[in-house]
Amino acid sequence: MKTVSPISLKRYSNSSQISLKSWADQLNNYLAVAAYLHSILNFFFIFLSSWWTEVQMGPPDPILGVTEAFKRDTNPKKMNLGVGAYRDDQGKPFVLSCVRKAEAQIAAKKLDKEYLPIGGLAEFSKACSQLALGPDNEVLKSGRSITIQTISGTGSLRVGANFVSRFHNASRDVYLPKPSWGNHTPIFRDAGMQLKAYSYYDPKTCGFDFKGALHDISKIPEKSVIVLHACAHNPTGVDPRPEQWKEMAALIKKRNLLVFFDMAYQGFASGDIDRDAWAVRDFIEQGHNILLSQSFAKNMGLYGERVGGFTVVCKDVEEAKRVESQLKILIRPIYSNPPMNGARIASTILNTPELYKEWLVEVKDMADRIITMREMFVSNLKKEGSTHNWQHVTEQIGMFCFTGLKPEQVERLIKEFSIYMTKDGRISVAGVTSANVGYLAHAIHAVTK
């Protein structure tokens, strides 16, 4: 706003103009003053102005909310069964001894901290894909796949989601099992995909709704993406049996769907890394050129180090090279290159025979403790006098168990017994110990009898 100087104001006020002009001049004067005031207010406005006034408080993470409430609880018998991290039989976090040994080896080498390549540590990526596919896999021999290091399982899924969003133009739809890990939805949605679902869990049996799954899958439009949990389904713990996997593989091939495997628990589910990878390997044998996300958070206890891999199985080496180049272009503007520490540890373990053997023993121990807790849980429930069928607790596999408890019962468990779990009745069996399994059984019997 152009300001009028006092001198020109005077000039105008002294002249004998027609009334309309002097009215306009007065208006001009007022506007000039207003302009001064405006610029002064503007100055203050900058201090008062905020860029983020419209930003709403977001809802707290449902799982972290459980842990936060648990921390506030003063009951000495409290149990945190929300945590998706393994605990030993004293309820303490467990760092594997093969990990400690690998760390010592790495420290002794006094390695530098230079950037990894965009696709990560090559020895890690190679060992990672060999672990999943098996070292004699035709895919690896022919070089027709590409595996890159990622920021654990989440990072792997997101890179995959972004890749699919950018290059899988045939379809925008990603089909998740119902239910699936909570974070799958925002991962694919934020990457620009549309979420859909296929039947998976049967609340009546607390088991696999095989018929429902086949029925839904048979209706999925061709070339859609279908997410499959390779083993230890999260959150239900319900896995298809091998014959069921075979039927699904055939149907999925018939429907011409793009398979995206999420394998976050290899070794952790049954205690046997090859058995847990069976579905992935079978699908590849059946000719599915899959996408695969792997995580070493649980099976190597490397949670906060963020170690994972993303694999694309391609038609041939040439296609794998093209895909690799595009993955790098995608990753560079997200985080440039992945963190080195965890990948070095995992690579050392996978590539050093004694450490690898030790790892297999330790991962089996973790899986066995979980299985033992499931069994003790059920036997304690029977001892309490529960007449319900708790078969599903021992049939389900992996870290989580879908108890079948209803939200009101979960509420009571939290309020009356200080036992914390997510509202869907999911417990982390990893949080159960021989010392507290009796209390847990007692509490669950109390709210279900």
Add this chain to the structure above:
Amino acid sequence: EGWILELISFLSFFFFFLLACYFLCFRFFLSSWWTEVQMGPPDPILGVTEAFKRDTNSKKMNLGVGAYRDDNGKPYVLSCVRKAEALIASKMLDKEYLPIGGLGDFNKACAELALGPDSEVLKSKRSITVQTISGTGSLRIGANFLSRFHTVARDVYLPKPSWGNHTPIFRDAGMQLKAYRYYDPATCGFDFTGALDDVSKIPEHSVIMLHACAHNPTGVDPRPEQWKELSAVIKKRKLLVFFDMAYQGFASGDIDRDAWAVRYFLEQGHNVLLSQSFAKNMGLYGERVGGFTVVCADAEEAKRVESQLKILIRPIYSNPPMNGARIASTILSTPELRSTWLEEVKGMADRIIKMREMLVTNLKKEGSTHNWQHVIDQIGMFCFTGLKPEQVERLTKEFSVYMTKDGRISVAGVTSGNVGYLAHAIHQVTK
């Protein structure tokens, strides 16, 4: 006749054989999802390193690398880093997930380092700092946050030129890229009038990206009085300031001096976004340590912003890597380690400055009559030599001196052992 039957059975077998082949091929063809995926162009900077590796010339120099090298041309792990690692190892800590926003102690120390411990912003708790995957991760989180919540404008203004990766970071996040004048090729210095002119025309509420210190790739920084004028114009235009500070301490050797522009802007009332990296100043490159800060109107707003940052981060990588953050946090909050660090970062900055001076001295000794003042005036790891693509080509082919096509050299790759050779080579292609 028998032969007709034989012929028919042969033909039908042959037909089925062809059918089987067809289905096999058809299935094979169907099983490729990625036929349309093109081979992407190689990364321009990594391409330099790859060509360098293949070169067999014993005098070869890699001046593309954006990583510090000591005077023997070797990667350098800071001694304070080694000490911090030993401290951490002895504690036998677990590897439980960090919170989504990262290590609390790290975030606090990271913000204090940038803003200064007496910052009014920190005292009033009106900012939120989250741990990120180094500088790139920080910029991308910021870009995603802007894309989702800064709905009044889609435009991000970068200086011309800027770090190559800025463009895809903001573009992939959904923002539009624009530019303001910055580098003056005529002077190999700051185009102050051009910058002011362009900035004064930027539409209100747009995002403007500023390199806090040691501009990448030019090494050209505004002087304090120039920063002051920029701040005033930016405030007048009501722009949202996004600072990229990847070299705090590494530019001048003094962490407070390098953070001066950021702190000045905050004093002037700009509520900035800030990306920090510890890749260079702590040599933590591959550990991926960084921070992203949003300065808000008040503590309540900071809480809302924090909640949304977590919702944004969770489906990208859930929570950040712990190792590098533990190292950085240990260094920043352990007095002896912190003072060692300050010395070491000054040592790195000083070596870079010395190499700049030696390069110019050697060029003069070679008999070069060009004005190489800009090599000393520029600051930080990089130097925009002013060399043209054809000259860069010659340097690579005839002298095995590798740099990016824009004539940018990483001074970190220069040593007292090879600065003479470099001066000689540059003189040859410019005389």
